[in-house]
Amino acid sequence: MMYLRELSTMAGVSGDEERVREFIRSKIENFVDDLFVDRMGNLIAFKKGKNSSRRLLVSAHMDEVGLIVSKIEKDGKVAFLPVGGVDPRILPGKVVQVKDLKGVIGYRPVHLQNEEAKTPPKFENLRIDFGFSSKEEAEKHISVGDYVAFVSDYVEGNGRATGKAFDDRAGCSLLMDILEEGVEPACDTYFAFTVQEETGLRGSAVVVEQIKPDCALVVETTTAGDNPELEKQRWATHLGDGPAITFYHRGYVIPGKIFQTIVDTAKTMGIPFQMKRRSAGGTDAARYARTAYGVPAGVVSVPARYIHSPQSVLDLNDYRNTMKLVKVLVEEGKIVEVIR
Structure with a gap:
């Protein structure tokens, strides 16, 4: 099996x-x-x-490979660092999880970008949005040092597997x-x-x-x-x-x-x-x-x-x-x- x-x-x-x-x-x-x-x-x-x-x-x-929580911002968004070889260019818009809590990695939308559009995103410019409205709310569920893993479905088709x-x-x-x-x-x-x-x-x-x-x-x-x-x-x-x-x-x-x-x-x-x-x-x-x-x-x-x-x-x-x-x-x- x-x-x-x-x-x-x-x-x-x-x-x-x-x-x-x-x-x-x-x-x-x-x-x-x-x-x-x-x-x-x-x-x-x-x-x-x-x-x-x-x-x-x-x-x-x-x-x-994955990510780890490095800071919780005042607005409840979560900063992170890479664990292993992670390319920041793949991260915007990806769903991730801390424990059983899911969030999305946010980046400035393309129609609001100026110079950012010319260069790859950097880790310091990315945040995970779990839907919290404040740091105090986020800290009830998430701590600095928590592991962050990608969330992906496993799919088979045409003799190939994706996940x-x-x-x-x-x-x-x-x-x-x-x-x-x-x-x-x-x-x-x-x-x-x-x-x-x-x-x-x-x-x-x-x-x-x-x-x-x-x-x-x-x-x-x-x-x-x-x-x-x-x-x-x-x-x-x-x-x-x-x-x-x-x-x-x-x-x-x-x-x-x-x-x-x-x-x-x-x-x-x-x-x-x-x-x-x-x-x-x-x-x-x-x-x-x-x-x-x-x-x-x-x-x-x-x-x-x-x-x-x-x-x-x-x-x-x-x-x-x-x-x-x-x-x-x-x-x-x-x-x-x-x-x-």
């Missing part, structure tokens, strides 16, 4: 992943040998493998599906659902310190390049061409043996795949490489358009093929074998 719909519509900005974590825990607890939450809030599931002398870590992050937080709830859903299908790992395998990836790859460092894996596999959602405004030579990935295999991204070069093992596995299994052709963006793999004794890692991703926005688009066949590839990698264990 794919859990992308439920996961996408949940609020879980970096540092506020509890709802997402508890949902995942409730769905996978009967399919693993052990399950615990560490002090950072990472959810770590253990599945015993055929060979207990080696350890594999497979991870996806639970958090999404928020696909980065990286698609990866979380995919790992849940693998566990529910009864994956049989080649070696002892830890499935980690990490926190605060979007604010500096924070939760992942704690994970490797605890479980000390031999190798890691990061399951992500990555940028598709086939956006309307981009020339084809600048595309990173393309929807419909299968999982994206990373050979290099910001802060980390994938070890050649791991990269080639992932590619060879996809070819052998007849799973369509593509290379991620641009280095922009980073993943927990970079943190694994420079934490503890240095854990080598590979990265496999589901391509999605418009990530880090209230509406992303992914191809459902890409999702399914990424799931197939990750499951085979776990069951064969070759990415661990090539690391000695």
Whole structure:
């Protein structure tokens, strides 16, 4: 069962992943040998493998980009700051929520703009309007430091899915599906659902310190390049061409043996795949490489358009093929074998 719909519509900005974590825990607890939450809030599931002398870590992050309340104005409107990589140009007119309260991000209307019309909006010029008439009224419901999440419907059609937080709830859903299908790992395998990836790859460092894996596999959602405004030579990935295999991204070069093992596995299994052709963006793999004794890692991703926005688009066949590839990698264990 794919859990992308439920996961996408949940609020879980970096540092506020509890709802997402508890949902995942409730769905996978009967399919693993052990399950615990560490002090950072990472959810770590253990599945015993055929060979207990080696350890594999497979991870996806639970958090999404969003906003946080920084000030409540005298008129009751709410100022905010970004949590993670949020482009202010996408924000005017978007519906957001604090706790169970919904509001809209306001900006000066176009027919009242002068110089503002020539430049992108800035965070300091945007406010959330919850309908309050005063600061006193707003403070009964909202406090500085409250998390602000986007509000978006999840929609499927024409083989595609649209919704928020696909980065990286698609990866979380995919790992849940693998566990529910009864994956049989080649070696002892830890499935980690990490926190605060979007604010500096924070939760992942704690994970490797605890479980000390031999190798890691990061399951992500990555940028598709086939956006309307981009020339084809600048595309990173393309929807419909299968999982994206990373050979290099910001802060980390994938070890050649791991990269080639992932590619060879996809070819052998007849799973369509593509290379991620641009280095922009980073993943927990970079943190694994420079934490503890240095854990080598590979990265496999589901391509999605418009990530880090209230509406992303992914191809459902890409999702399914990424799931197939990750499951085979776990069951064969070759990415661990090539690391000695």
